[in-house]
Amino acid sequence: MTGTPLRVGLIGYGLAGSVFHAPLISATEGLALDTVVTSNPERQKQARAEFPDVRLAATADELLARAGELDLVVVASPNRTHVPIATAALGAGLPVVVDKPIAGTAAEARELAALAEQRGLLLSVFQNRRWDNDFLTLRQLLADGELGDVWRFESRFERWRPQPKGGWRESGDPEEIGGLLYDLGSHVVDQALTLFGPAASVYAEADIRREGAETDDDTFIALTHTNGVRSHLYASATTAQLGPRFRVLGSKAGYVKYGLDPQEAALRDGDRPGPGWGTEPEELWGRVGSGESPASGGGRPVRTLPGDYPAYYAALAKALIDGGPNPVTAVEAAAALDVLEAARRSARDGVAVTL
Numbered sequence: 001m002t003g004t005p006l007r008v009g010l011i012g013y014g015l016a017g018s019v020f021h022a023p024l025i026s027a028t029e030g031l032a033l034d035t036v037v038t039s040n041p042e043r044q045k046q047a048r049a050e051f052p053d054v055r056l057a058a059t060a061d062e063l064l065a066r067a068g069e070l071d072l073v074v075v076a077s078p079n080r081t082h083v084p085i086a087t088a089a090l091g092a093g094l095p096v097v098v099d100k101p102i103a104g105t106a107a108e109a110r111e112l113a114a115l116a117e118q119r120g121l122l123l124s125v126f127q128n129r130r131w132d133n134d135f136l137t138l139r140q141l142l143a144d145g146e147l148g149d150v151w152r153f154e155s156r157f158e159r160w161r162p163q164p165k166g167g168w169r170e171s172g173d174p175e176e177i178g179g180l181l182y183d184l185g186s187h188v189v190d191q192a193l194t195l196f197g198p199a200a201s202v203y204a205e206a207d208i209r210r211e212g213a214e215t216d217d218d219t220f221i222a223l224t225h226t227n228g229v230r231s232h233l234y235a236s237a238t239t240a241q242l243g244p245r246f247r248v249l250g251s252k253a254g255y256v257k258y259g260l261d262p263q264e265a266a267l268r269d270g271d272r273p274g275p276g277w278g279t280e281p282e283e284l285w286g287r288v289g290s291g292e293s294p295a296s297g298g299g300r301p302v303r304t305l306p307g308d309y310p311a312y313y314a315a316l317a318k319a320l321i322d323g324g325p326n327p328v329t330a331v332e333a334a335a336a337l338d339v340l341e342a343a344r345r346s347a348r349d350g351v352a353v354t355l
Helices: 014-026 041-050 060-064 078-089 106-119 132-141 184-196 261-268 311-320 331-351
Strands: 007-012 031-037 054-057 073-075 095-097 123-126 150-158 199-207 218-225 230-236 246-250 254-257 288-291 298-300
Touching: 007 060, 007 311, 014 031, 014 073, 014 095, 014 123, 014 261, 031 060, 031 311, 041 054, 054 060, 054 218, 054 298, 060 078, 060 254, 073 078, 073 106, 078 095, 106 123, 106 331, 123 311, 123 331, 132 184, 132 246, 132 254, 132 288, 150 184, 184 218, 184 230, 184 331, 199 331, 218 331
Parallel strands: 007 031, 007 073, 031 054, 073 095, 095 123, 150 230
Antiparallel strands: 150 246, 199 218, 218 230, 246 254, 254 288, 288 298
8 A cells, every 4th residue: 555644543542442453553554653542641652652753633533624734533431422422533534433232223333334334434333352352263164175064153251350349340330331232242252153154043141240240151052053053152251261262063074273462462562563573382272173182182282373353444445445345344243233232132031142
């Protein structure tokens, strides 16, 4: 790509904004981090230290008042603000990226998609875990037919955090759209739908396990996809012994992979994309085999493809500059929200929900 980089306004400089979006935007050819929006003095100081040339704004309204000076807005603020800020940015004539979940309901996501289409603007959703190392590896195994017909997909995003951390992500206020169902659940559901297509039915269990917790911290979702694949998805902060990140069982073989993609930890540590980004050591590779346990050395190790979060913003820049495809559409995000809403009803009522 050549020419003047697109100027990006980033709204929010908490975990999502400072750890994920700002570093990835600044590392992407064709994009330039122009303005960070945060009213928190410490976060303003952090942003200026990490990006000395960045401009600061205290509110989204302040940023959008000079929309003509920007080419893209990224919404990385708390979940409850996603819809109003994205609506305002689209109304100001700017393409928008929204961190997951794009909205609290599928209806709101589709309304935003319709508004973007009406305005002729790109609206994309940051589902970065489509570029996790294990997910990319599994997609390649499926494309190569290594597993045969997949019968069951198990995906776990588990942590051991016996004490609640507080904040809006763990708030019991429904308007905050907190809890693991909409946080980690957004990732595991999106991955399942991306791999195996639409869901026909949903069953879920959502529990509050920890003393003092206000919203779900231990969640299980079972999907039956329209093609017959069954996905069992776990999102938990209360798992004392972590299970495999993926266990995928097919008619020819299975794939088992432990451990989380290393990119989030690297970004938290201040590392930035470059040579060797997203790679992991051989001892963490998953295994493919049949009739044996990978825990006792069964199967063969399969090299894990490098994780590639930078690919999201590279694709986004190409979409804006050269008319390439939107890396994650709001319509796709709405389909995941259909599943999350069904899961919430299922957990509440103790029944399977047909979509």
